[in-house]
Amino acid sequence: MDKIDSKLLKLLQQDASRTNAELAAEVGLSPSSCLRRIRRLHQTGVIDRIVAVLNPAKAGRTMKAIITVELERHGEQYVRRFLDMAAKEPAVVQAYSVSGETDALLMLRLKDMDELDALTERLFREESNVARYYTAFVIRTGKETTEIPI
Amino acid sequence: MDKIDSKLLKLLQQDASRTNAELAAEVGLSPSSCLRRIRRLHQTGVIDRIVAVLNPAKAGRTMKAIITVELERHGEQYVRRFLDMAAKEPAVVQAYSVSGETDALLMLRLKDMDELDALTERLFREESNVARYYTAFVIRTGKETTEIPI
DNA sequence: CGGCCTCATGCAATTTTATTGCACAAACTC
DNA sequence: GAGTTTGTGCAATAAAATTGCATGAGGCCG
Numbered sequence: 384m385d386k387i388d389s390k391l392l393k394l395l396q397q398d399a400s401r402t403n404a405e406l407a408a409e410v411g412l413s414p415s416s417c418l419r420r421i422r423r424l425h426q427t428g429v430i431d432r433i434v435a436v437l438n439p440a441k442a443g444r445t446m447k448a449i450i451t452v453e454l455e456r457h458g459e460q461y462v463r464r465f466l467d468m469a470a471k472e473p474a475v476v477q478a479y480s481v482s483g484e485t486d487a488l489l490m491l492r493l494k495d496m497d498e499l500d501a502l503t504e505r506l507f508r509e510e511s512n513v514a515r516y517y518t519a520f521v522i523r524t525g526k527e528t529t530e531i532p533i
Numbered sequence: 534m535d536k537i538d539s540k541l542l543k544l545l546q547q548d549a550s551r552t553n554a555e556l557a558a559e560v561g562l563s564p565s566s567c568l569r570r571i572r573r574l575h576q577t578g579v580i581d582r583i584v585a586v587l588n589p590a591k592a593g594r595t596m597k598a599i600i601t602v603e604l605e606r607h608g609e610q611y612v613r614r615f616l617d618m619a620a621k622e623p624a625v626v627q628a629y630s631v632s633g634e635t636d637a638l639l640m641l642r643l644k645d646m647d648e649l650d651a652l653t654e655r656l657f658r659e660e661s662n663v664a665r666y667y668t669a670f671v672i673r674t675g676k677e678t679t680e681i682p683i
Numbered sequence: 684c685g686g687c688c689t690c691a692t693g694c695a696a697t698t699t700t701a702t703t704g705c706a707c708a709a710a711c712t713c
Numbered sequence: 714g715a716g717t718t719t720g721t722g723c724a725a726t727a728a729a730a731t732t733g734c735a736t737g738a739g740g741c742c743g
Contacts, residue, residue, distance in 0.1 A: 392592070395585035399549070402729065413693045418730070420691090431588045435545035437681050438581045442542070444681050449631060449638060466675025473682035478675035481599060483667070488599060492681050517633070525616030525628035529679055531587050531594050531642050532623035552700060563722045568701070570720095 446493040447521035596643040597671035
């Protein structure tokens with residue numbers, strides 16, 4: 384993980400569709416050497432995967448919402464069970480257990496209010512372990528990146 | 534955006550490193566036709582970009598935190614100014630203005646506590662417009678995907 | 684200091700993959 | 714139902730990734 388690897392990771396996080404030759408030129412290496420580095424970053428798991436990032440609006444998912452959840456029973460196994468249940472929902476893109484007043488936080492990608500209604504119905508019905516939940520809607524997105532600073 | 538496009542988007546969101554021929558076989562098209570569809574999805578902006586997703590732990594960013602922010606003055610221009618400032622921070626991976634009690638929510642990728650300390654110092658110093666902020670740490674990640682259901 | 688080992692590199696050949704031109708077929712319009 | 718648009722598959726071509734091999738740099742130990 385020297386300076387060249389870091390630069391490669393930075394470039395690949397921004398745009399992984401560039402050709403190996405371009406990347407090689409950018410970091411000042413030959414294509415073969417550059418390719419071997421990238422492959423190593425894959426094999427060692429630093430690069431987890433290559434994915435297409437969609438434009439949510441054009442993919443029909445304009446609405447974003449954040450739900451914070453407080454459980455009745457806060458034990459680890461209960462939190463885990465709730466997270467597992469939430470993770471199964473395709474509209475849930477992030478699900479965390481967190482420190483502090485609330486136990487869990489969900490980030491949602493929604494098509495419309497009906498979808499939210501149906502989802503909360505499924506996750507927060509009476510027999511569930513949820514004491515309270517609070518839904519906030521995203522009004523404006525100032526930043527949204529998959530890029531991790533290296 | 535027919536059924537084949539949807540399937541392509543699903544596959545590309547999961548793994549964009551597969552060859553065009555593989556994808557073509559998967560959706561039941563010829564390579565050329567498949568390629569033209571993918572190109573169109575790019576041009577129309579449905580596919581925003583292709584990126585490498587890193588393993589945070591192996592990239593040296595183990596810590597995740599969520600900060601909710603309440604501003605002194607809640608006007609749109611103040612919220613916007615705060616979001617712009619937060620967006621400049623590399624450790625901030627998501628920055629939203631939200632409805633409800635709090636004005637903004639930040640998602641952070643951190644190396645250690647010192648980094649958090651330095652960041653809060655920069656964002657929440659006295660002359661800023663921040664009335665209150667609350668930091669929660671992510672204990673467990675139940676789900677974290679870039680995939681939008683189509 | 685020098686030999687030895689390991690590892691990354693560049694070059695060039697090879698293989699694989701993406702891309703394009705073209706003719707045909709489906710769907711849609713009027 | 715003729716004409717137009719749009720999508721498709723095939724085959725040729727262009728571009729890109731991948732590999733073998735020889736070289737050179739750096740580290741380690743005697």
